[in-house]
Amino acid sequence: xxxxxxxxxxTASDGVMTPSEIVRYAKSKGLQAxxxxxxxxxxxxxxxxxxxxxxxxxxxxGIEISAEHSSGSMHLLGFFMDIHHPFLNERLxxxxxxxxxxxxxxxxxxxxxxxxxxxxxxxxxSGGGQIGRPHVARVLLEKGYVRSFPEAFERFxxxxxxxxxxxxxxxxxxxxxxxxEAKGVAVLAHPNTLNMNGYSELESFLQQLVKEGLKxxxxxxxxxxxxxxxQYKTLAERYGLLMTGGxxxxxxxxxxxxxxxxxxxxxxxxxxxxxxxAVRDKSL
Ligand code: AMP
Ligand code: FE
Ligand code: FE
Ligand code: ZN
Numbered sequence: 001x002x003x004x005x006x007x008x009x010x011t012a013s014d015g016v017m018t019p020s021e022i023v024r025y026a027k028s029k030g031l032q033a034x035x036x037x038x039x040x041x042x043x044x045x046x047x048x049x050x051x052x053x054x055x056x057x058x059x060x061x062g063i064e065i066s067a068e069h070s071s072g073s074m075h076l077l078g079f080f081m082d083i084h085h086p087f088l089n090e091r092l093x094x095x096x097x098x099x100x101x102x103x104x105x106x107x108x109x110x111x112x113x114x115x116x117x118x119x120x121x122x123x124x125x126s127g128g129g130q131i132g133r134p135h136v137a138r139v140l141l142e143k144g145y146v147r148s149f150p151e152a153f154e155r156f157x158x159x160x161x162x163x164x165x166x167x168x169x170x171x172x173x174x175x176x177x178x179x180x181e182a183k184g185v186a187v188l189a190h191p192n193t194l195n196m197n198g199y200s201e202l203e204s205f206l207q208q209l210v211k212e213g214l215k216x217x218x219x220x221x222x223x224x225x226x227x228x229x230x231q232y233k234t235l236a237e238r239y240g241l242l243m244t245g246g247x248x249x250x251x252x253x254x255x256x257x258x259x260x261x262x263x264x265x266x267x268x269x270x271x272x273x274x275x276x277x278a279v280r281d282k283s284l
Contacts, residue, residue: 001267001269002030002031002032002270003032003260003261003266003267003268003269003270004033004034004035004260004268004269004270004272004273005026005031005034005035005246005249005259005260005268006034006035006037006060006077006079006218006244006245006246006268006272006273006276007035007037007064007077007189007218007221007244007245007246007247007249008022008026008034008035008036008037008246008249008259009036009037009038009039009064009248009249009250009251010022010036010038010044010048010129011044011126011127011128011129012038012041012043012044012129012130013038013039013040013041013044013064013129013130013132014039014126014130014132015038015249015250015251016127016250016251016252017251018044018047019036019044019045019048019051020047020048020051022034022036022259023036023048023051023052023055023057024051024055025259026057026259027055027057029258029259029260029261030260031259031260032058033057033058033059033060033270033273034057034058034059034259035059035060035062035077035079035246036048036059036061036062037062037063037064037077037246038063038064038129038130039065039066039130039132040063040064040065040066040092040096040099041092041095041096041129042061042063042081042083042088042089042092043129044129045061045062045083048061049061049083058273060079060273061079061080061081062077062078062079062080062081063077063078063081063092063179064076064078064189065077065078065095065170065175065179066167066169067170067171067172067175068169068170068171068172069169069172069194071195071196072193072194072195072196073193073194074172074188074193074194075188075189075190075193076172076175076179076186076187076188076189077186077187077188077189077218077244078179078182078184078185078186078187079184079185079187079244079276079280080183080184080185080276080277080280081179081182081183081184082182082183082184083182085181085182085183087178087181087182088178088179088181088182088184091170091174091178094168095170096130098167098168099131099132099167100131102165102166102167103119103122103131103132103136104119105165106133106136106157106163106164106165107119107122107136109162109163109164109165110136110156113156113162115140115156116143117136117143117145121139122135122136122139123135125138125139125142133157134149134250136152136156136157136163137149137152137153137157140152140156172209172212172214173212176209176213176214177212177213183280184280185215185216185242185280185283186213186214186215186216187214187215187216187218187242187244188206188209188214188216188217188218189218189221190218190221190223190224190248191206191217191218191228191232192221192223192228199231202231202235203235206235206239207239210239214241215241215242215279216236216241216243216275216276216279217232217235217236217241217242217243217244218244218246219232219236219243219244219245220243220244220245220246220266221245221246221247221248222247222248222257222262222265222266223248242272242275242276242279243272243275244272244276245266245272246268247259247260247261247262247266
């Protein structure tokens with residue numbers, strides 16, 4: 001039995017492997033298929049898809065959109081979008097612009113705190129892809145301002161911390177809309193980061209997302225407890241949603257986490273991909 005991993009990051013966002021490298025790595029690990037789901041960008045997909053073709057390995061075009069949400073954070077996964085779709089590209093271009101304005105302001109805030117990091121250093125840490133807070137965190141770590149990657153977020157970068165800067169986000173409805181317009185399938189990523197106030201609040205929130213076009217929930221995720229997995233499964237069954245899963249592998253930051261297996265507990269069958277394809281084909 002071969003497995004899949006439908007949540008992965010590359011150097012196009014904040015992962016440490018290039019799209020080609022992660023495709024080759026997934027194949028070497030004996031996986032059957034992967035989805036590349038970089039934050040707010042599809043820039044890595046052309047390369048990843050081409051590498052998959054070249055070495056005979058199935059790569060699903062994906063994305064992970066950060067959407068507007070009052071508490072916690074909401075991420076929406078999109079699978080199987082047409083990466084050349086003009087509306088999708090226009091929306092993502094808008095998000096790129098928002099990041100380009102935000103990142104230098106984070107550096108300015110750090111400088112005002114007496115921390116000597118430059119925007120050039122952050123750009124360098126990004127490896128040429130999209131820039132985000134994890135790249136700032138790496139610079140802070142390298143230069144000895146923090147002792148660990150999580151500490152960089154705790155002290156400086158997380159919402160409400162000393163160098164936090166707000167970023168424009170589309171609403172869930174808008175995000176689902178542009179994923180769907182580009183013929184993609186929208187799935188709620190790791191629902192546990194929504195910080196909902198209990199199960200019934202999560203349920204009514206989900207009902208709303210389903211009305212807006214949501215097709216699935218990421219049930220299997222390394223940071224979900226057994227109870228959460230059970231709850232998300234129940235909700236998925238109740239609302240006829242797909243159940244997807246992935247490791248959110250970025251490379252080096254999360255101790256002991258690896259592609260395909262998470263921390264040893266993930267075994268995601270290819271039938272998940274077939275489910276996504278069936279939903280995609282139905283709405284074509
Ligand atoms: P950005 O795209 O700049 O908003 O950064 C978001 C990314 O930073 C997330 O997708 C994670 O990879 C990472 N991140 C966010 N919060 C934390 C945290 N508390 N600890 C470690 N990494 C985090
Ligand atoms: Fe990330
Ligand atoms: Fe996420
Ligand atoms: Zn992710």
